[in-house]
Structures are given as structure tokens and as C-alpha cells.
Amino acid sequence: MLLAVDVGNTNTVIGAYEGRRLVEHFRLETHPHRTSDEWGLLCHQALRHHGVDPARIEAVAVSSVVPPMQHALERMSARYFGCKPLFIGPGVKTGMPILYDNPREVGADRIVNAVAAYERWPGALIVVDFGTATTFDVVTAKGEYLGGAITPGISISVEALSRNASKLPRVDLDRPDRAIGRNTVSSMQSGIVFGYGALVDGLCARLARELGGPRPTVVATGGLAPLLAGVSDAIDEVDEFLTLDGLRIIFDRN
Template sequence: MLLAFDVGNTNIVLGAYKGKKLLNSWRFATDKSKSSDEYGMLIHQLFEYEGLCIKDVEDVIISSVVPPIMYTLEHTSFKYFNKEAIVIGPGIKTGMNIKYDNPKQVGADRIVNAVAAYEKYGGPLVIVDFGTATTFCAISKKGEYLGGTIAPGIKISSEALFHHAAKLPRVELVKPGKVICKNTVNSMQSGMIYGYVGLVDYIVHRMKEELGCPNTKVIATGGLAGLIMSEAQTIDEIDKLLTLEGLRIIYDRNKA
């Protein structure tokens, strides 16, 4: 069994694979104050609950954009699974040519998403990941990682609005139905959701222009993808498990 960790700034998504088959996946908070034993026990309990056996874990692979938590997770891997974790970074074959000024700068999650999406859908492609930040990545027809855009995430944007304006409350991220709203809560929801839909459609539109291909496939992933997908016109498909799938593919490429 392969244990795959996708460590984002808000959540860790954990997947257990038997070969190509995802047996189970879990989502828990990225908590830098948790110890390696706490993570070990958490995973132990999740496994027990699903009737899985810790001893069946043959390898651990981690993609992370949160460097301060890595010592803890690598230690968890060593202590509870007896494995040195494979960490996405220098020395790991991804099979993707990274056309960033400094390839080491690209978030590991973005590369892992790109690998999975290219394998699954072919190029050219745009991938939109609605996480703590919203990232847009462009992949060429030949499968090169061309770069992209980083925008503030929906949840942190709405938190900023609440924190910086005395009369604005914290609101639930749901569609208010109309753009012309008649109360504070709905007005904020309109600004967040419809404003964000505009951001997404505009960036994707510009990316397709720069790629020179109007038929570019657009795949969305991340915790908040569903909310925007229902309204945005440029997103073709949601693929919630893209990052885990990318980790499984990269694992197979490095084992072969």
C-alpha cells in the first residue's frame, strides 16, 4: 500500500493506494503545532476505523507547500510506517519539463496536479486549484509546465473583508442568487462568489489566448472548486482527487 500526503496550507489530504486503486482518502487540518506522534495516532485511528492495516504501508510519498511541517511528517513516516518518505522536490522524476524562471520555486502541489491532469486529459490544459490560494497553471500540448497565476483564495479573501471592516460580519460562502443584493450578508456573498467567478473566467480566458488554443481543457480541483464550478463558464470538469492521483503517478514513475 502507498500512503500519499498532499499537504496544503489549510488541509492535509491523505490517500491510501493499493496499486492504482484509491482505497480511501481523508482530509484533516494542517496543524503545525501537532507532533509526529499525534499525526501517527490520528492515521492509526483512521486506518483502524476503515479496517486497514498500518503494516501494509509499503511506501510514503509527500507533496508539501508547508516547509515547517515537513520535519514532523517525515518523522511520523519513519516512526509509524518504518519508511523514509519520498518528498516531491529535487531528485524526484516528475516527467514534466518546468518552464518557470526557477523551477524549484513552483509549489509541489501545482506540479503534482499538472502531472496528473496531463496524464489523464492531455494538453493543452489549464488547471485551477481552489485552495488557501487559488492557483492557475498552464500546460502546453507537449506537456510542459508553462507557469500560471496565483490569486488570494476565496475563504481567506472573505476573512480579510470581515477582519478589516468594522461593520462587516463573517459570512457563509453561498450564492445569494442575485448580484443586486438588499442586505449586508448577501451583498458580501455576491462580491465574494460572483466576483470570484469573474476572476476565474477572466484569467482562464486570458490563458487560453496566450496558449493560442480556444479548445484548451480546463480542470478544477481543491476544497472550494464546486462552489465556483456551478457558476463559472470556463471550467470543463472538476477532479477532486487530482493531487493524490498525481502523487500515485509520480511514485510509479520513480519506482519503475
């Protein structure tokens, strides 16, 4: 079995694959100061809780945007799973040409998402990942990673709003009934949820115009993808575990 580890700035999503099938998945808070033993014990406990024998894990693949965690994850893989992990980065065969000015600048998660989306929906694509940052990644019809856009994520925007505006509370990210809020909470929810939906629609339209050709398929991923897909006209497909699947695909290619 393969353990796919997607390390984000806020959360780390981990999935256990048997062949092409995602058997189980779980989410841990990203904590760069955890030791390799802490990560190993947490993974073993979570796997057992979900009915997966940790001894069946034979390989580990990692996509990480938190460089300080690499050493701990390397030691965790060696000590608790008896293998050397595959970290997505320069020198790893992805099967996708990277047309960025400096390919080393592209986050591993963005490449992994693009690879997974193109494998499932071959053709021109825009992949929107709702994480700590909201990223937009453009893939050409020929399967080339072209570039994209990065905006502040929804959660950190909400935190900044409530932290810097003393009269505004922190609100739950729920879809309001209407855009015209009749109280502070519903007004904030309108601005956040409908506002981000409009941001997605507007930016996807601009990216599609620059890309040219037929309209690209827009794929959303990340924990908040289902919420935003409900208010965005641009989003065609939702796959919350796109990054994990991309890790599996790239591991197979290597």
C-alpha cells in the same frame, strides 16, 4: 498500499491507494508544530476508522508547501509505516518538463496537479486549485509546465473582508440566488462567489490567449472546486482529489 499526503497551508489531505484506486481519504488541519508521534497516531486512527489496516501501508508520498513539517513527516513515516517518504521536489522524476524561470520556486502541489491533469486529459490545460491561495497552472499540449498565476484564496479573502470592515459579518460560502443582493449577507455572497467565478473566467481567458492554439481544458480541484464550477463558464472538469492522484502517479514513476 500507498499513503498520499498533500500538505496545504490550511488543511492536509491524506489518501490511501491500493494500486490506482483511492481506497479512502481524510482531511486534517495543518499544524506545523505537531510532533511526528501526533501525526502518526492521527493517521493510524483515521485509517482504522475508515476500515484500512495501517500495517498495509508500505510507502508514503508527500506534497508539501509547509517546509517545517518535513522532519516530522519523515520521522512519522519511518516509525509508524516503516518507510522513507518520497517528497516531491528537485531531483524527483515527474515526467513533465518545467519551463519556469526557476523550477525550484514552483510549489510541489502545482507540479503534482499538472502531472495528474495531463495524465488524465492529455493536451493543453489550465489547472485551477482552490486552496489557501487560488493557483492557475498552464500546461502546453506537449505536456510542459509553463507557469501560471496566483491569487488570494477565497477563504482568506472572506476573513480579510470581515476582519477589516467592521460592519461586515463573516458569511458562509453559499451560492446566492441572484447577483443583486437585497441584504448584506446575500450581497457579500454575490461578490464572493460570483466575483471569484468571474475572476476564474477572465483569468483563464487571458491565459488561454497567451498560450495560443486550441482552447485548453480547464480543470478545477480543491475543496471549493464544486462550488466555483457551478458559477464559472470556463471550468470543464472537476476533480477534488487531483493532487492525491498526482502523488500516486509520481510515486509510480520513481
